[in-house]
Amino acid sequence: MASTTFLIGGDLSVRRLGFGAMHLPAEPASDRQASLAVARRAVELGVTLIDTAHLYGGGANEELLAEALHPYPDELLITTKIGVARSASSGEWGLDGRPAVLRAQVEQALRRLRVERIELLQLHRIDPMTPLADQLGTLQDLQTEGKLGRIGLSEVTVTELDQARQIINIASVQNRYNLLDREHEPVLTACEAAGIAFLPWRPVAAGASGAQAEIAAVAAEIGATPTQVALAWLLGRSPVILPIPGTTRIDHLEENLAAADLRLTPAQHERLDRLREPA
Template sequence: MTASTFHIGGERAVRRLGLGAMHLPVSPARDRERGIAVARRAVQLGVNLIDTAGLYSWGANEALLAEALHPYPDDLLIATKVGVAPPGPGRQADIDGRPVFLRAQVDEALRRLRLDRIELLQLHRVDTKVPLADQIGALAELRAAGKIVHIGLSEVSVDQLAEARGITEIAAVQNRYSLLDREYEDVVDACDAAGIGFLPWRPVHPAVVTPSPVTAVAAELGATPAQVALAWLLRRTPVMLPIPGTGSLAHLEENVAAAELSLDDEQAARLDGIAGV
């Protein structure tokens, strides 16, 4: 039977199917109320891992979660990400891994989320203009200062993950990955071997709904293709922590129900054999 929980950093238990908050609407007021309702309903359904980022609506997404859920349930882990600078006069948004910038973004995230410390803080992208040791070192210093608990990375290679682990403990990786998009298969395998949580973003590839073995298995199980795709991820490795995003209550309920879907060995083998797109 597929394990239903995972311990972030070997310590913090979370249910393995979480919520990506990126698609929660923050405005206008009517849509914002829907975003708040989805976040609250997710927690009611047992979701206790929610992923956000300073990049999402440039902080408004973090503020929305605080409005919806603060004071937070004791078992709720909100993960966020830093390392992308917003656009400004004469410049576009860009990756920024300078330690001074990362420290400032963590302080802003703490304020918006109304937290004393962030349980999982992820480097949104590696800044190739700054030594990785400086970026990871800044996060390790923030952990030593008590502002964060666990450190994660996003969109990294196996080599970058290994380099970061040589500097400090890495608890999670968030890369793009799904049943139909397995570019980072080697990173999944590295996380599996090391017991590092893997949070796939865009865990349901848009093409999953086209006629394929996915739709065939869905028909056999009386499920949706998206639910099958999520069930495949959960079966792939016990470190897999899918974070499907939605701004719809109905879609949220569908996603959460995927945690109860079981694939048999023959169905899983058919899905394993799908070529990436």
């Protein structure tokens, strides 16, 4: 039986099926109240890994989670991402890995999340205009200062991961990956070999899972939904995978989290393994 927990960085235990907070609206007030309820329900149901980012509302999502959940339970990990900034002149969002920007965003995240240390901080994207050593060196400095516990990357290639690991310890990678979209299979393989947590964003292919007859057939066989089958497949695919499905509805949240209790047979896994969207 696959383990239901994983040690991020070798020492930080979380339940493997987490929650992605990206879609939780912070306004208007009625939507905010619903978002607070979803976040609280996730923790009630045993979620110990919640993913957010500076990009999500320019920090509004981080503030929302703090309002919902602070003071945090000891076992709860809220991981956030930095490295995308809004241009003061155009208002457009873009990659920005300059050391001063990264440091400022970490300081803002500490304040918004109401913590003295972020246990897992991920670089949202590598900025090609800033030397990688400068970006990772800044995060390492913040780690040395006690403001960061562990450092991860997002949307990287195997080569970028290798380059980063020559500079600092990498605890996690967050790339797009699901049952029907396995472009980053080589990155998953690299993470598995190194014991690095792999957090697939978009863990359920939007609108595609239910349309696939094979997924629907497996779902019918085990009395589950296609979404649950897609999540159960991820959990069975590799012990380093930590899916973070997101939703704005409590009923969908409960449906997603119930996938942790599903068990696919080897034959069902094999049938699903053969599925993927054509390149």
